Amino acid sequence: MITVRKILSLASLIPLLATGTPLTLHKDMPFSAARKLLIQQKWKPIHVHADDHYSLMGVEHELAKLNIREFDSCSIDYSNCIMRYKRDDQCLTVYTIGEKVKYMKVVDWTNECPESQQSADAPSRR
Template sequence: MKQTTRSARALRHSLLALTLAQPVLATGLTLGMDFGVARRSVIKQGWRPTPMHAGDGYVYSAQERAILHRGMRELDSCAMDRPYCVFYYQRHGECLALTTNGEQPSSLVLASWRNECPDEAPLPGARQASETARRASARG
Protein backbone atom coordinates (compact mmCIF):
# COMPACT_ATOMS: atom_id res chain seq x y z
CA MET A 1 0.00 0.00 0.00
CA LYS A 2 2.79 2.45 0.92
CA GLN A 3 4.63 1.58 -2.31
CA THR A 4 1.47 2.37 -4.35
CA THR A 5 1.06 5.69 -2.54
CA ARG A 6 4.71 6.59 -3.15
CA SER A 7 4.42 5.61 -6.82
CA ALA A 8 1.26 7.64 -7.24
CA ARG A 9 2.85 10.64 -5.51
CA ALA A 10 5.99 10.35 -7.67
CA LEU A 11 3.83 10.15 -10.78
CA ARG A 12 1.85 13.25 -9.72
CA HIS A 13 5.09 15.18 -9.09
CA SER A 14 6.49 14.08 -12.44
CA LEU A 15 3.33 15.15 -14.24
CA LEU A 16 3.30 18.47 -12.39
CA ALA A 17 6.95 19.13 -13.30
CA LEU A 18 6.25 18.21 -16.91
CA THR A 19 3.20 20.48 -16.97
CA LEU A 20 5.13 23.39 -15.47
CA ALA A 21 7.92 22.91 -18.00
CA GLN A 22 5.53 23.18 -20.94
CA PRO A 23 5.12 26.58 -22.60
CA VAL A 24 1.89 28.39 -21.89
CA LEU A 25 -0.47 28.53 -24.84
CA ALA A 26 -3.57 30.61 -25.26
CA THR A 27 -6.83 28.80 -24.54
CA GLY A 28 -10.14 28.77 -26.35
CA LEU A 29 -8.66 28.77 -29.86
CA THR A 30 -9.97 26.48 -32.59
CA LEU A 31 -8.80 25.82 -36.11
CA GLY A 32 -10.76 27.83 -38.64
CA MET A 33 -12.07 30.38 -36.13
CA ASP A 34 -12.34 33.98 -37.31
CA PHE A 35 -8.99 35.69 -36.71
CA GLY A 36 -10.63 38.78 -35.23
CA VAL A 37 -12.30 36.61 -32.60
CA ALA A 38 -9.04 34.71 -31.94
CA ARG A 39 -7.09 37.97 -31.66
CA ARG A 40 -9.55 39.46 -29.16
CA SER A 41 -9.44 36.21 -27.17
CA VAL A 42 -5.65 36.10 -26.80
CA ILE A 43 -5.48 39.81 -25.96
CA LYS A 44 -8.18 39.30 -23.31
CA GLN A 45 -6.01 36.49 -21.86
CA GLY A 46 -3.16 38.97 -21.38
CA TRP A 47 -1.18 38.32 -24.57
CA ARG A 48 0.15 41.62 -25.89
CA PRO A 49 0.63 42.19 -29.63
CA THR A 50 4.33 42.30 -30.49
CA PRO A 51 4.90 45.24 -32.85
CA MET A 52 6.94 43.96 -35.77
CA HIS A 53 9.29 45.72 -38.19
CA ALA A 54 9.35 49.02 -36.29
CA GLY A 55 11.98 51.00 -38.16
CA ASP A 56 13.72 48.01 -39.77
CA GLY A 57 12.91 49.00 -43.37
CA TYR A 58 10.70 45.99 -44.09
CA VAL A 59 8.65 46.60 -47.26
CA TYR A 60 5.07 45.41 -46.81
CA SER A 61 3.02 43.77 -49.56
CA ALA A 62 -0.42 45.11 -50.46
CA GLN A 63 -2.06 42.38 -48.37
CA GLU A 64 0.16 43.19 -45.39
CA ARG A 65 -0.57 46.93 -45.71
CA ALA A 66 -4.31 46.18 -45.67
CA ILE A 67 -3.87 44.20 -42.42
CA LEU A 68 -1.70 46.94 -40.87
CA HIS A 69 -4.34 49.51 -41.83
CA ARG A 70 -6.67 47.64 -39.45
CA GLY A 71 -4.21 48.26 -36.60
CA MET A 72 -2.68 44.79 -36.40
CA ARG A 73 0.94 45.85 -35.83
CA GLU A 74 1.78 42.34 -34.61
CA LEU A 75 1.83 41.14 -38.22
CA ASP A 76 5.22 39.68 -39.08
CA SER A 77 4.61 38.73 -42.70
CA CYS A 78 2.35 37.01 -45.20
CA ALA A 79 3.55 34.35 -47.61
CA MET A 80 3.79 35.41 -51.23
CA ASP A 81 2.88 32.00 -52.68
CA ARG A 82 -0.04 31.09 -50.40
CA PRO A 83 -2.53 32.96 -48.22
CA TYR A 84 -0.78 32.55 -44.84
CA CYS A 85 0.17 35.31 -42.41
CA VAL A 86 1.98 35.16 -39.04
CA PHE A 87 1.20 37.35 -36.03
CA TYR A 88 3.19 37.48 -32.74
CA TYR A 89 2.16 38.11 -29.12
CA GLN A 90 4.02 38.14 -25.77
CA ARG A 91 2.98 37.43 -22.19
CA HIS A 92 5.16 36.94 -19.10
CA GLY A 93 8.27 36.21 -21.16
CA GLU A 94 6.48 33.69 -23.39
CA CYS A 95 5.74 34.17 -27.07
CA LEU A 96 2.74 33.09 -29.11
CA ALA A 97 2.55 32.91 -32.90
CA LEU A 98 -0.82 32.79 -34.64
CA THR A 99 -0.86 31.73 -38.28
CA THR A 100 -3.84 32.63 -40.43
CA ASN A 101 -5.25 31.53 -43.73
CA GLY A 102 -7.10 33.91 -46.04
CA GLU A 103 -6.41 36.59 -48.59
CA GLN A 104 -8.38 39.55 -47.23
CA PRO A 105 -8.13 40.98 -43.70
CA SER A 106 -11.85 40.40 -43.17
CA SER A 107 -11.62 36.72 -44.20
CA LEU A 108 -8.61 35.62 -42.12
CA VAL A 109 -9.14 32.42 -40.16
CA LEU A 110 -6.89 30.73 -37.61
CA ALA A 111 -4.75 28.02 -39.23
CA SER A 112 -2.39 27.23 -36.31
CA TRP A 113 -0.88 28.57 -33.09
CA ARG A 114 2.30 27.73 -31.23
CA ASN A 115 4.72 29.07 -28.67
CA GLU A 116 7.28 30.74 -30.88
CA CYS A 117 9.11 34.04 -30.68
CA PRO A 118 9.93 36.20 -33.67
CA ASP A 119 13.54 36.10 -34.83
CA GLU A 120 14.17 39.48 -33.27
CA ALA A 121 11.91 40.58 -30.47
CA PRO A 122 11.38 44.34 -30.42
CA LEU A 123 13.08 46.40 -27.76
CA PRO A 124 10.98 47.82 -24.93
CA GLY A 125 9.26 50.94 -26.21
CA ALA A 126 9.15 49.68 -29.80
CA ARG A 127 5.38 50.12 -29.88
CA GLN A 128 5.71 53.77 -28.93
CA ALA A 129 8.45 54.33 -31.50
CA SER A 130 6.36 52.58 -34.15
CA GLU A 131 3.30 54.70 -33.37
CA THR A 132 5.38 57.89 -33.37
CA ALA A 133 6.83 57.00 -36.79
CA ARG A 134 3.36 56.16 -38.13
CA ARG A 135 1.93 59.48 -36.96
CA ALA A 136 4.88 61.38 -38.43
CA SER A 137 4.51 59.68 -41.83
CA ALA A 138 0.74 60.28 -41.80
CA ARG A 139 1.33 64.02 -41.35
CA GLY A 140 3.46 63.93 -44.48
Protein backbone atom coordinates in the same frame (compact mmCIF):
# COMPACT_ATOMS: atom_id res chain seq x y z
CA MET B 1 -17.03 5.65 -18.12
CA ILE B 2 -13.92 7.18 -19.67
CA THR B 3 -13.35 6.14 -23.25
CA VAL B 4 -10.06 5.97 -25.12
CA ARG B 5 -11.23 8.90 -27.24
CA LYS B 6 -11.73 11.07 -24.12
CA ILE B 7 -8.30 10.12 -22.78
CA LEU B 8 -6.64 10.96 -26.09
CA SER B 9 -8.56 14.22 -26.25
CA LEU B 10 -7.43 15.21 -22.75
CA ALA B 11 -3.85 14.13 -23.47
CA SER B 12 -3.76 16.44 -26.47
CA LEU B 13 -4.35 19.42 -24.15
CA ILE B 14 -1.19 18.82 -22.08
CA PRO B 15 1.18 20.60 -24.51
CA LEU B 16 -1.24 23.55 -24.65
CA LEU B 17 -1.32 23.84 -20.87
CA ALA B 18 2.47 23.63 -20.66
CA THR B 19 3.02 26.49 -23.13
CA GLY B 20 0.34 28.82 -21.79
CA THR B 21 -1.48 28.81 -25.12
CA PRO B 22 -5.13 29.65 -24.61
CA LEU B 23 -7.29 26.55 -24.72
CA THR B 24 -10.05 28.42 -26.51
CA LEU B 25 -7.91 29.15 -29.60
CA HIS B 26 -8.75 26.62 -32.29
CA LYS B 27 -8.05 25.89 -35.95
CA ASP B 28 -10.33 27.59 -38.47
CA MET B 29 -11.26 30.25 -35.89
CA PRO B 30 -11.70 33.64 -37.56
CA PHE B 31 -8.55 35.68 -37.00
CA SER B 32 -10.50 38.72 -35.77
CA ALA B 33 -12.13 36.61 -33.03
CA ALA B 34 -8.80 34.97 -32.14
CA ARG B 35 -7.05 38.36 -31.92
CA LYS B 36 -9.79 39.77 -29.68
CA LEU B 37 -9.58 36.69 -27.45
CA LEU B 38 -5.79 36.87 -27.21
CA ILE B 39 -5.85 40.55 -26.26
CA GLN B 40 -8.51 39.82 -23.61
CA GLN B 41 -6.18 37.15 -22.24
CA LYS B 42 -3.42 39.78 -21.89
CA TRP B 43 -1.40 38.72 -24.96
CA LYS B 44 0.24 41.83 -26.40
CA PRO B 45 0.78 42.12 -30.15
CA ILE B 46 4.47 42.42 -31.04
CA HIS B 47 5.06 45.09 -33.66
CA VAL B 48 7.83 43.11 -35.32
CA HIS B 49 8.68 45.74 -37.94
CA ALA B 50 8.44 48.86 -35.77
CA ASP B 51 12.08 49.80 -36.27
CA ASP B 52 12.82 48.67 -39.80
CA HIS B 53 11.84 49.62 -43.30
CA TYR B 54 9.84 46.50 -44.10
CA SER B 55 7.98 46.83 -47.42
CA LEU B 56 4.32 45.89 -47.09
CA MET B 57 2.90 43.40 -49.59
CA GLY B 58 -0.53 41.87 -50.18
CA VAL B 59 -2.74 41.53 -47.10
CA GLU B 60 -0.11 43.34 -44.98
CA HIS B 61 -1.44 46.64 -46.41
CA GLU B 62 -4.94 45.88 -45.15
CA LEU B 63 -3.64 44.74 -41.76
CA ALA B 64 -1.60 47.94 -41.38
CA LYS B 65 -4.62 50.12 -42.30
CA LEU B 66 -6.55 48.40 -39.50
CA ASN B 67 -3.62 49.04 -37.11
CA ILE B 68 -2.92 45.31 -36.86
CA ARG B 69 0.87 45.44 -36.74
CA GLU B 70 1.79 42.07 -35.24
CA PHE B 71 2.45 40.42 -38.58
CA ASP B 72 5.96 39.10 -39.05
CA SER B 73 5.27 38.38 -42.71
CA CYS B 74 2.48 37.37 -45.07
CA SER B 75 2.94 35.42 -48.27
CA ILE B 76 1.34 36.68 -51.46
CA ASP B 77 0.41 33.38 -53.10
CA TYR B 78 -1.81 31.88 -50.36
CA SER B 79 -1.91 34.84 -47.98
CA ASN B 80 -0.44 32.93 -45.07
CA CYS B 81 0.52 35.29 -42.26
CA ILE B 82 2.67 34.86 -39.19
CA MET B 83 1.39 36.90 -36.23
CA ARG B 84 3.42 37.45 -33.04
CA TYR B 85 2.26 38.00 -29.45
CA LYS B 86 3.90 38.17 -26.04
CA ARG B 87 2.65 37.83 -22.47
CA ASP B 88 5.19 38.29 -19.71
CA ASP B 89 8.12 36.08 -20.85
CA GLN B 90 5.95 33.82 -23.06
CA CYS B 91 5.59 34.11 -26.81
CA LEU B 92 2.80 33.00 -29.07
CA THR B 93 3.05 32.74 -32.85
CA VAL B 94 -0.25 32.40 -34.69
CA TYR B 95 -0.38 31.26 -38.31
CA THR B 96 -3.30 32.42 -40.43
CA ILE B 97 -4.58 32.08 -43.96
CA GLY B 98 -6.84 34.39 -45.92
CA GLU B 99 -6.59 37.07 -48.60
CA LYS B 100 -8.73 39.62 -46.71
CA VAL B 101 -8.73 40.27 -42.97
CA LYS B 102 -12.44 39.45 -42.70
CA TYR B 103 -11.75 36.00 -44.20
CA MET B 104 -8.52 35.22 -42.31
CA LYS B 105 -8.59 32.06 -40.20
CA VAL B 106 -6.22 30.54 -37.67
CA VAL B 107 -4.48 27.46 -39.06
CA ASP B 108 -1.89 26.79 -36.33
CA TRP B 109 0.02 28.31 -33.40
CA THR B 110 3.20 27.68 -31.42
CA ASN B 111 5.04 29.17 -28.46
CA GLU B 112 7.86 30.25 -30.79
CA CYS B 113 9.39 33.70 -30.23
CA PRO B 114 10.72 35.91 -33.01
CA GLU B 115 14.51 35.78 -33.22
CA SER B 116 14.70 39.34 -31.92
CA GLN B 117 12.65 38.44 -28.82
CA GLN B 118 14.91 35.49 -28.09
CA SER B 119 18.14 37.46 -28.25
CA ALA B 120 17.91 41.20 -27.75
CA ASP B 121 14.16 41.58 -27.05
CA ALA B 122 14.02 44.25 -29.74
CA PRO B 123 12.21 43.99 -33.07
CA SER B 124 14.31 43.45 -36.16
CA ARG B 125 13.82 42.27 -39.72
CA ARG B 126 14.76 38.70 -40.52
